Amino acid sequence: MAKRNANGEGSRLRKRANGRWESRYWLETTEGRKRHSVYGATRQECAEKLSEAQKNQDEAPVLVPADIKVVEFFGQYKDAVKDTMKRRSFETCCDIARLQLLPVFGGLKLKDLTREHVQRLYSRKRDTGLSAASVHRIHDVLSSALNHAVKWGLIVHNVCKEVSPPRIPAPVIRPFSKEEAKRLLVATEHNRYHALYVLGVTSGARWGELNRLFWSDLDLDRRVIHIQRSLVRGYGEWTLEEPKTRGSPRSVGLTKKATEALICHRERQQAEGLSVGGDALVFTNTVGKPIHPSSFIRRNFKPLLKKADLPDTNWHAATRHTCTCILLLEGVNPKSVAMQMGWSSVAFMLENYARFLPGWGDNGVMDKALG
Numbered sequence: 623m624a625k626r627n628a629n630g631e632g633s634r635l636r637k638r639a640n641g642r643w644e645s646r647y648w649l650e651t652t653e654g655r656k657r658h659s660v661y662g663a664t665r666q667e668c669a670e671k672l673s674e675a676q677k678n679q680d681e682a683p684v685l686v687p688a689d690i691k692v693v694e695f696f697g698q699y700k701d702a703v704k705d706t707m708k709r710r711s712f713e714t715c716c717d718i719a720r721l722q723l724l725p726v727f728g729g730l731k732l733k734d735l736t737r738e739h740v741q742r743l744y745s746r747k748r749d750t751g752l753s754a755a756s757v758h759r760i761h762d763v764l765s766s767a768l769n770h771a772v773k774w775g776l777i778v779h780n781v782c783k784e785v786s787p788p789r790i791p792a793p794v795i796r797p798f799s800k801e802e803a804k805r806l807l808v809a810t811e812h813n814r815y816h817a818l819y820v821l822g823v824t825s826g827a828r829w830g831e832l833n834r835l836f837w838s839d840l841d842l843d844r845r846v847i848h849i850q851r852s853l854v855r856g857y858g859e860w861t862l863e864e865p866k867t868r869g870s871p872r873s874v875g876l877t878k879k880a881t882e883a884l885i886c887h888r889e890r891q892q893a894e895g896l897s898v899g900g901d902a903l904v905f906t907n908t909v910g911k912p913i914h915p916s917s918f919i920r921r922n923f924k925p926l927l928k929k930a931d932l933p934d935t936n937w938h939a940a941t942r943h944t945c946t947c948i949l950l951l952e953g954v955n956p957k958s959v960a961m962q963m964g965w966s967s968v969a970f971m972l973e974n975y976a977r978f979l980p981g982w983g984d985n986g987v988m989d990k991a992l993g
Contacts, residue, residue: 635668643668647675690776692735693728699767718763722747733777737784740764744787754788761787795974797943800951802932806940807879809930815913815922817880817887818905821847822937824877826945826963829937831870833913835904837897842884845876849964870964946971947978 635645643662660675662668696719704712726743727735747757765782772780798806803823810819822832831849839848850871876884888898896902896910907913923937932940942963949959956979960968972979 635665635672637665645669645672647672690732691728692730692732693724695732695771695776696724696728696767699770702770714759715763715766718760719767722760723764732771735768735777735781737781740781740785744785748788754790758787758790761785793974795943795947796933796935796939797947797978798932798935798940800948802930803944803948805930806926806932809926813922813926814890814908815905815918817883818913819941820880820883821876822941823945824880825874826942826949827874828942828964829915831964833903833905833915836901837888837899837904838901840884840904842876842881845878845881846873847876848873872961872964874962946975950975950978951980953980 635643638644643665644659645668646657646659648657658675660668660671662671700712700716700719703715707715723743727739730739744757744761747760748754761782765780768777768780768782771777807816807820807823810816813819818832821827822829825847827847827849831851834851835847835849839850841847884904887904891898891906894908896906903910903912905913919937923940924934927934927940946959946963949962950956956971957968960971963971965971
């Protein structure tokens with residue numbers, strides 16, 4: 623039997639179909655062992671390249687992990703990524719680090735952080751009632767940070783790659799039926815935010831997109847709204863940011879019902895002495911400030927659901943999910959629906975909403991085939 627090469631040695635030289643010679647060898651990197659190849663026009667040239675590659679590997683400096691503590695590292699990490707993330711994403715990252723990670727790992731040396739440490743953290747968080755999705759967010763923040771640590775040469779590899787975060791159950795989409803959507807809109811007819819409800823149900827725009835609309839974004843004569851930015855509330859401040867995804871900036875046609883509701887809303891705003899032109903927000907509270915989402919849901923949305931005898935749900939399901947499902951059930955082309963919702967991929971929509979497509983089934987083919 624031919625002798626096998628030891629670990630780290632190159633493979634035996636072989637001649638490829640194109641006439642060139644090849645040998646493979648393993649190279650230790652900060653991300654683990656990776657296989658590389660060298661090539662030559664002749665067997666001797668290939669052998670010399672292999673010898674040179676292995677010599678360079680032997681002379682490569684050995685990475686020595688730094689003694690920096692986890693809390694010190696996260697301070698550096700936050701400074702590095704602050705301008706690469708959206709504001710709310712960065713604040714969420716800081717909150718997760720401050721509340722979930724640093725109390726447990728902060729005093730530990732970064733090089734001493736192990737898979738067991740991380741896996742135990744996830745298990746404890748689940749035992750205390752934290753959802754699988756929340757634990758996944760912790761995992762994502764930690765893994766992203768450790769990727770930077772590897773890149774900076776502070777550690778050899780990312781231990782999060784050896785950890786198994788909990789499985790996130792598929793979300794249950796419970797949109798309103800057409801009849802339920804009608805009941806919701808009827809219940810809001812005398813509400814100061816009637817136009818917000820109508821626009822949410824008929825356009826499917828996200829909450830942040832609706833609440834960052836300027837009057838200059840509306841063309842009521844042509845019945846079109848232009849969605850170009852999103853209103854985000856961070857640590858006590860409101861900021862305007864780019865919409866959520868690449869396909870989010872878009873123009874959406876207004877229904878007749880939405881147009882009429884917006885005209886009435888404009889008249890009400892004028893009567894209250896609020897600006898209804900230019901870069902003034904379309905939807906505001908009674909003093910012209912942005913609507914606070916949690917206050918709106920608690921004081922306006924939830925009571926209306928009870929008033930209309932509707933299932934207890936969230937704003938996203940009552941408006942965006944409902945709009946998507948009604949459009950699909952009415953036979954609107956899925957591509958058109960995806961564009962209206964601001965999704966760059968029709969595949970994403972079909973993955974989540976395929977069961978709402980009309981004619982899902984064999985359309986009588988089996989009955990005909992089997993008589």
